[in-house]
Amino acid sequence: MNPHPSFFFVVYPTDLNPNMTAHTPTSPALPPPDVRPTPANWVKQNLLTPWYNAAITVIVGGGFLWLAYGFLLWVFTQAQWQVIPANLAIFTAGRYPDESYWRLWVAVGIIVTLAGISWGVVARNVTLFSRNVLIGLGVAAVICFILPIPVVPWRSLVVFMLVLLAATAWIGQQLGKKVPKLGQYTTFAWLGSFFVYLWLISGNLGLEPVKTNEWGGVVLTVFMAVVSIAICFPFGVTLALGRQSDLPVVRLFSVLYIEIVRGIPLIAILFMGQVIIPLFLPEGMRPDRVLRAIVGLTLFSSAYLAENVRGGLQSIPKGQEEAAKALGLNSPLTVSLIVLPQAVKAVIPAVVGQFISLFQDTTLLSIVGLEELLGMSRSILANPSFIGRYSEVYLFVGLLYWIFCYAMSLGSRYVEKKLNTGH
Amino acid sequence: MTQSPEHQVPLWRDDRFWKIALQVLAVVVVVAIASLLIYNLNINMQRAGLEFGFEFLDNQASFDILDSVAPYNVPEETYSSIFPYSPTDSYGRVLQAGLVNSLIMMVCGIVFTTIVGIIVGVLQFSNNWLLQKGSQLYIEIIRNTPLLLQLFFWYSAVFSQLPRPGDRLELVGALYASKRGIFMPWPATSPLMWVSLAALIVGTIGLIVLWKWRVYLMVEQGRPGKAQLYGLIGVAIAMIVIFCVGLGWAFPQELTLDPSQFEARDLENFTACVAETYQVSSLAPPLGDEAIATYPKCLQTGNFEYGLRLSLEFSALLVGLVLYTAAFIAEIVRAGIQSVVKGQWEASSALGIHPNLTMRLVVFPQALRVIIPPLNSQYQNLAKNSSLGAAIAYAELYNVANTTYNQSGRPIDVMLIISVTYLAINMVISLSMNAFNRAVQIKER
Structure with missing residues (x-):
């Protein structure tokens, strides 16, 4: 009779036919799933669903707990840690003469001062001592007091360095507000300070000279890594430009160099540096072995760095170069002002990754007889009074390397974020 | 057309010049x-009395190298290296032995590191928090510590601390570890083994062909491909049977002392051992079989027969290299999977494809395109890093070449040999990976 009832009034099923309620669910819809971030929900979602995840959690978690228990048990009951504090000075600086030790502390003091000022300048417009920074400084101080290291000179000097860092950061912030150019000056100060460190470490010019075979430990590791990084970066960029160059001869030389070096193990190149470089030099000219090590590391790393930078160069659109040419820039200016800054910025993570592996590669010098951190720990282990303390020493040294490398990768992430102008 | 002199570009501003x-x-x-x-170089070499040339390779090497991987040789009743070498052989021979050891390490390392790296890389996407964080922790620890340190750790702090041969560790009667090395099951050399090996290779090819045929039938002709599926299952079962039975696995067996052939000295040792191990101070003088059955530990010699012996140096280097490179491969795999746009996952699930199949058929093939080029350089890194075995006395190429240089005093020649060999190895890896890369790259018209 009425084919379109809904044309006249809206039909609600329950209103239309009370009998239908028996068939349509009147109970309210299921409540929305509980997704509040309570700990119980978190555990349920991340560890227990679906069922096989619960099984994995039990097995893997049990394994982790067992490992952690065994490790902690070993650390606190079985491990004999006295090998570390007894050799702290040797780990740090190898056989560096005791009476010249103050020079290393002065160098550290300069580094800390510069770091503090740079930090203050960078953070001149924000709160310097935020909660996290204060916590960090506090933790560092507490660790320094917990560790069983001698009060004089270690503990007092480390605390002094922390205070110095905070103080110079505050000074840097205040100065930075008044002198906007301070940032540039600190950059030059960093570069110039290198020669001061070199003078302080090696002596001469009024200081007692210290031969390179007395350098060792962390000091030698950091020294070789920093110098190699500083030299290999311009060298690697040049090689990358050579490989991308439209001059066939230059390209050929670059490709040959890069591919040959990348095909040979580093240890063979370091061996070459120690044994073969002297053969290629005129009589009587025998460079210092630390210098030869740096040459080997640089030759090796620059080839890898060149490949990283090439990736960046290739990522720059051709339009950039053409626009620069259209503005009347010549080739060197186009490369140095337009292409390279963008290319290097694009490959910062890869380049820092390369620096990190260069830092790790300094360990290979222990095979060719330099006593850097790892070589030094090997000679400590060869000492009869510390024989068999492999786990303790290697864990400690590994922790040191880990801190350095992790700090470098954190720094890379910071710089990357700072320079990121993309949208 | 000639330009007038005043329009000519001066030479120093001419780009071509x-x-x-x-x-x-x-x-x-x-x-x-x-x-x-x-x-x-010429002057220095003349003054030092050095010559250039490779004749010295025929001279007697007269230094010994440690075995790396040694299967048990039945007629000789010893574990002997795959590439036999004795100190009376020439320098050329010892360099070849070093090369063989290097190649074994590279092949084993690449195979295992790929497996571990892919597993850890995929685990970073696990929805289990423990697995996810555990794999990240592993990657952060490994990548931020030097490889050489890790190798020293594995060698000095782990593998060299294995128990003395008498107290060896045992895993279900098949795997034994002590200071003498790791003993594991290995196929015994026999004609049947070679036949089975050939059958396995043929079977593998057959499996691939059957698989492709089935996919072709299913995709192109819409047929179910049931017969091919049964064929696949049949071949696979046959291969498993051949693998288990036909290869003739020989399990390492420990040599025990026979009490009936005890000499005076053996008896002394046995008594001392019982006193130490079982705290039994006095044994009845005529040593009965019963007493011997009660103290089996003191009849163990720590020597084995059958199976395969891996040296401690080999094991430490393999573990160190595999775990180190796997951390980098895991990161490559993670980046590769992340590079596949989310739309691919969504489109696939909109088509009703199961998440596991989505991973296998949609995401992973696309991720592979991003993964392979950096994987290539990781493989080359592993090959080059195997030279660090020299630091833990593994007799690989660099180690042997270094000894050769020290003995023969020929830096340039030895250096050339090392460089050319590693360059060639890296080229082989690079070429094969590039071929593989071309196979998986997107094929556009």
């Missing part, structure tokens, strides 16, 4: 440096 001049300069500088170095 500079291009040529720069290249000439590059050649001159490189040639000058090279000739200066070679001139110095």
Whole structure:
């Protein structure tokens, strides 16, 4: 009779036919799933669903707990840690003469001062001592007091360095507000300070000279890594430009160099540096072995760095170069002002990754007889009074390397974020 | 058309001139440096009385190297290296032995590191928090510590601390570990083994062919491909049976002392061992079988027969290299999977494809395109890093070459051999990975 009832009034099923309620669910819809971030929900979602995840959690978690228990048990009951504090000075600086030790502390003091000022300048417009920074400084101080290291000179000097860092950061912030150019000056100060460190470490010019075979430990590791990084970066960029160059001869030389070096193990190149470089030099000219090590590391790393930078160069659109040419820039200016800054910025993570592996590669010098951190720990282990303390020493040294490398990768992430102008 | 002189570009502003001049300069500088170095080299070598040439390779090496991987040799009743070498052999021979050891390490390392790396890389996407964080922790620890340190750790702090041969560790009667090495099951050399091996290779090819045929039938003709599926299952079962039975696995067996052939000295040792291990101070003088059955530990010699022996150096280097490289491969795999746009996952699930199949059929093939080029350089890194075995006394190429240099005093020749060999190895890895890369790259019309 009425084919379109809904044309006249809206039909609600329950209103239309009370009998239908028996068939349509009147109970309210299921409540929305509980997704509040309570700990119980978190555990349920991340560890227990679906069922096989619960099984994995039990097995893997049990394994982790067992490992952690065994490790902690070993650390606190079985491990004999006295090998570390007894050799702290040797780990740090190898056989560096005791009476010249103050020079290393002065160098550290300069580094800390510069770091503090740079930090203050960078953070001149924000709160310097935020909660996290204060916590960090506090933790560092507490660790320094917990560790069983001698009060004089270690503990007092480390605390002094922390205070110095905070103080110079505050000074840097205040100065930075008044002198906007301070940032540039600190950059030059960093570069110039290198020669001061070199003078302080090696002596001469009024200081007692210290031969390179007395350098060792962390000091030698950091020294070789920093110098190699500083030299290999311009060298690697040049090689990358050579490989991308439209001059066939230059390209050929670059490709040959890069591919040959990348095909040979580093240890063979370091061996070459120690044994073969002297053969290629005129009589009587025998460079210092630390210098030869740096040459080997640089030759090796620059080839890898060149490949990283090439990736960046290739990522720059051709339009950039053409626009620069259209503005009347010549080739060197186009490369140095337009292409390279963008290319290097694009490959910062890869380049820092390369620096990190260069830092790790300094360990290979222990095979060719330099006593850097790892070589030094090997000679400590060869000492009869510390024989068999492999786990303790290697864990400690590994922790040191880990801190350095992790700090470098954190720094890379910071710089990357700072320079990121993309949208 | 000739230009008037006032319109001519001066030479020093002409781009073409500079291009040529720069290249000439590059050649001159490189040639000058090279000739200066070679001139110095000549003088230095003459003064030091060194010669250049490879005749020394025929001289007797007279130094011994440690075995790396040694299967049990039945007629000789010893574990002997795959590449037999004795100190009376020549330098050339010892360098070949080192090369063989290097190649074994590279092949084993690449295979295992790929497996571990892919597993850890995929685990970072696990929805289990523990697995996810555990794999990240592993990657952060491994990548931020030097490989050489890790190798020293594995060698000195782990593998060299294995128990003395008498107290060896045992895993279900198949795997034994002690200071003498790791003993594991290995196929015994026999004609049947070679036949089975050939059958396995043929079977593998057959499996691939059947698989492709089935996919072709299913995709192109819409047929279910049931017969092929049964064929696949049949071949696979046959291969498993051949693998288990036909290869003739020989399990390492410990040699025990026979009490009936005890000599005076053996009895002394046995009594001392019982006193130490079982705290039993006095044994009845005629040593009965019962007493011997009660103290089986003191009849163990720690020597084995059958199976395969891995040296501690080999094991430490393999574990160190595999775990180190796997951390990098895991990161490559993670980046590769992340590079596949989310739309691919969504489109696939909109088509109703199961998440596991989505991973296998949609995401992973696309991720592979991003993964392979960096994987190539990781494989080359592993090959080069195997030279660090020299630091833990693994007799690989660099180690052997270094000893050769020390004994023969020929730096240039030895260096050339090392460089050319590693360059060739890396080239082989690179070429094969590039071929593989071309196979998986997107095929566009």
